[in-house]
Amino acid sequence: EIVMTQSPVTLSVSPGERATLSCRASQSVSSSLAWYQQTPGQAPRLLIYDAFTRATDIPARFSGSGSGTEFTLTISSLQSEDFAVYYCQQYNNWPWTFGQGTKVDIK
Amino acid sequence: QVQLQESGPGLVKPSQTLSLTCTVSGSSVLSGGYYWSWIRQHPGKGLEWIGYFYYGGSTYYNPSLKSRVSMSVDTSKNQFSLKLSSVTAADTAVYYCARGPKSRGVTLLWGQGTLVTVSS
Numbered sequence: 695e696i697v698m699t700q701s702p703v704t705l706s707v708s709p710g711e712r713a714t715l716s717c718r719a720s721q722s723v724s725s726s727l728a729w730y731q732q733t734p735g736q737a738p739r740l741l742i743y744d745a746f747t748r749a750t751d752i753p754a755r756f757s758g759s760g761s762g763t764e765f766t767l768t769i770s771s772l773q774s775e776d777f778a779v780y781y782c783q784q785y786n787n788w789p790w791t792f793g794q795g796t797k798v799d800i801k
Numbered sequence: 802q803v804q805l806q807e808s809g810p811g812l813v814k815p816s817q818t819l820s821l822t823c824t825v826s827g828s829s830v831l832s833g834g835y836y837w838s839w840i841r842q843h844p845g846k847g848l849e850w851i852g853y854f855y856y857g858g859s860t861y862y863n864p865s866l867k868s869r870v871s872m873s874v875d876t877s878k879n880q881f882s883l884k885l886s887s888v889t890a891a892d893t894a895v896y897y898c899a900r901g902p903k904s905r906g907v908t909l910l911w912g913q914g915t916l917v918t919v920s921s
Contacts, residue, residue, distance in 0.1 A: 737897055738848065738912065740908060781847065783906075785905055785906025789861075789863040790850050790906045791850070792849070792850075793847065794846070795846045
């Protein structure tokens with residue numbers, strides 16, 4: 695099973711600032727990497743797939759990069775609705791696996 | 802508008818079988834372009850794939866659960882189901898049913914989730 699490790703566990707950011715989240719895979723997942731956002735009491739929402747492609751209706755302030763084992767999600771200017779938990783997920787090898795999440799909270 | 806809705810007991814006793822159903826509206830489980838899946842989230846923790854299937858194709862189970870899990874589909878009711886046997890407290894989680902494109906293993910549509918607690 696591919697282990698996905700996210701860092702940091704918690705990221706404190708002021709509204710309007712940039713946030714950079716990292717995700718590392720225990721072995722190459724090529725570009726088969728997705729990012730999700732989850733707010734309390736809600737199911738996750740797909741933000742990015744194929745490492746850098748924004749899902750439908752996702753604002754341009756969200757961007758993804760990376761390939762192989764190292765990936766990054768960048769939120770260029772945090773809005774109030776962006777304070778949430780973010781998960782990466784690989785779908786290169788079954789079982790598909792998620793990282794443990796990064797919580798982005800208000801500084 | 803496509804919607805998924807989980808249903809089933811919220812409390813299951815240890816060693817018993819957890820049974821959940823996902824009712825699909827606005828789409829058909831026969832749709833060839835999608836996979837249908839179960840994902841769970843332990844309280845305050847991360848997400849874990851349980852398994853997925855394509856109608857007319859194979860079913861894939863997480864190896865960590867494979868000996869205890871089964872998924873099935875009822876096309877007449879447009880539902881699919883999950884059974885997890887010999888449950889313990891470690892199976893306490895929010896269980897989601899979900900749908901994704903057959904072309905890649907991402908999830909575009911989720912049910913609201915249902916909390917299942919394993920306790921005597």
